[in-house]
Amino acid sequence: MDTENLRSFLEVAAHGSFTVAAHRLNLAQSTISARIRGLEEQLGRKLFVRDSDGVTLTPAGRQFLPHASTITRTWEQSRQDIAVPDGYETLLRLTAPAYLWDSITSPWIDWMRAKRPNVALRLEGSFPDLAIDQMAEGLLDICILYLPRPHPGIVYETLAVDQVVLVQHRDQLGSWTNNYILMDWGLEFRVEHDRAFAGMVKPAISAGLVFIGLQHVLSQKAAAYLPLSAVSTHIQRGELRRVEDTPVFQ
Numbered sequence: 001m002d003t004e005n006l007r008s009f010l011e012v013a014a015h016g017s018f019t020v021a022a023h024r025l026n027l028a029q030s031t032i033s034a035r036i037r038g039l040e041e042q043l044g045r046k047l048f049v050r051d052s053d054g055v056t057l058t059p060a061g062r063q064f065l066p067h068a069s070t071i072t073r074t075w076e077q078s079r080q081d082i083a084v085p086d087g088y089e090t091l092l093r094l095t096a097p098a099y100l101w102d103s104i105t106s107p108w109i110d111w112m113r114a115k116r117p118n119v120a121l122r123l124e125g126s127f128p129d130l131a132i133d134q135m136a137e138g139l140l141d142i143c144i145l146y147l148p149r150p151h152p153g154i155v156y157e158t159l160a161v162d163q164v165v166l167v168q169h170r171d172q173l174g175s176w177t178n179n180y181i182l183m184d185w186g187l188e189f190r191v192e193h194d195r196a197f198a199g200m201v202k203p204a205i206s207a208g209l210v211f212i213g214l215q216h217v218l219s220q221k222a223a224a225y226l227p228l229s230a231v232s233t234h235i236q237r238g239e240l241r242r243v244e245d246t247p248v249f250q
Contacts, residue, residue, distance in 0.1 A: 003075045006068045008035040009047065013065055016054040078139070088120040095124040095131050096144035098211050099230045104144065104159070125209070146227060149187045164189070164249040167231050167240045168223035176223035176243050182206040183213045183225050189249055193225070196247045225249065 011021035012032065022029040040047050047061035057065065084091045092112075096105045105123070112121060124140065132151050134140040144159060164185060168176045182203040184190065207213045213224045214231065223243065234240040 002035075002038070003072055005035040005039045006072050008032050009039055009068055010065075010072065012036065012048065012055060013057055013061065016056060018055060085120045089118045091120045091122060092142065093122045093124060093140045094142045094144075095134075095140055097146075097227075097230075098125070098209075099214075099227075100144060103229070146185050146189075161250060163228040164225050165228050165231070166223065166225050166243040166246040167217065167235065168243055169217055169221040170238060170241055172221045172223060177201075179220060179222040181213055181216050181222055181224045183210075184208040185225070185249070189225075192247070192249060 008021060008025065008027075008031075011024055012018055015021055015024070018029050018032050018036075022032045025032070036047060043060070043064065045060035045064075046058050047064060048055050049058050094105075109121060112119060131140060131143045131145060132148055132154065135143055135154050136151055146162065146164060148156065150156075164183075166176070172179060177200060180203045182193075182205070184206060205216065207216065210226060210230050213226055214234075216222055217224050217226070218234070218239065231240055235242065
């Protein structure tokens with residue numbers, strides 16, 4: 001679907017006029033009309049109707065409006081994401097957990113700037129399963145993830161071996177299951193977690209980012225499965241403690 005046709009549709013919908021849309025896009029009115037006809041042919045539905053007040057959306061047009069807006073925004077964002085800045089040969093896009101900034105991401109950036117100064121870098125934040133999909137779609141180049149799910153065409157290399165352990169706040173009262181946030185470490189973790197805690201009532205709160213889970217545990221005196229590298233300092237300080245006799249994932 002041509003994004004230029006979508007822009008013309010959005011302008012006509014916003015201003016109720018082919019003439020105004022043509023003026024704003026610096027195009028001939030006949031071009032706007034042709035683009036709208038092209039969209040209508042693709043969709044098989046009439047999008048506008050002319051009346052005494054100008055041009056109004058049909059029910060199908062109103063239904064299509066949010067989709068057209070989303071597609072256009074996504075396309076523009078994609079263009080910005082993959083655009084190589086002036087003065088650089090290429091763009092490398094990376095996502096990694098925020099808590100690994102000091103130990104892995106920041107040193108790697110320093111290394112890249114020293115060894116490959118002609119490569120521009122874009123740092124992203126993403127959920128594990130979404131990051132894999134973005135890799136497969138070519139929207140990311142490198143992902144640092146825990147327990148990534150397999151995907152054809154993606155090469156996996158072990159960067160480090162870490163453990164995902166169950167921790168609880170030192171002041172948590174009663175069973176850790178009474179205030180537990182379920183972390184989403186990908187499909188494999190969910191399967192193993194459900195197998196280990198088959199009788200558990202599904203927690204009301206879940207999260208996919210370490211920062212969110214850790215902050216919730218600290219502020220709400222809760223429990224969660226978190227990477228040992230992310231919680232070891234808090235355990236040493238006595239703020240958190242590991243829950244005994246519970247599975248360890250890695």
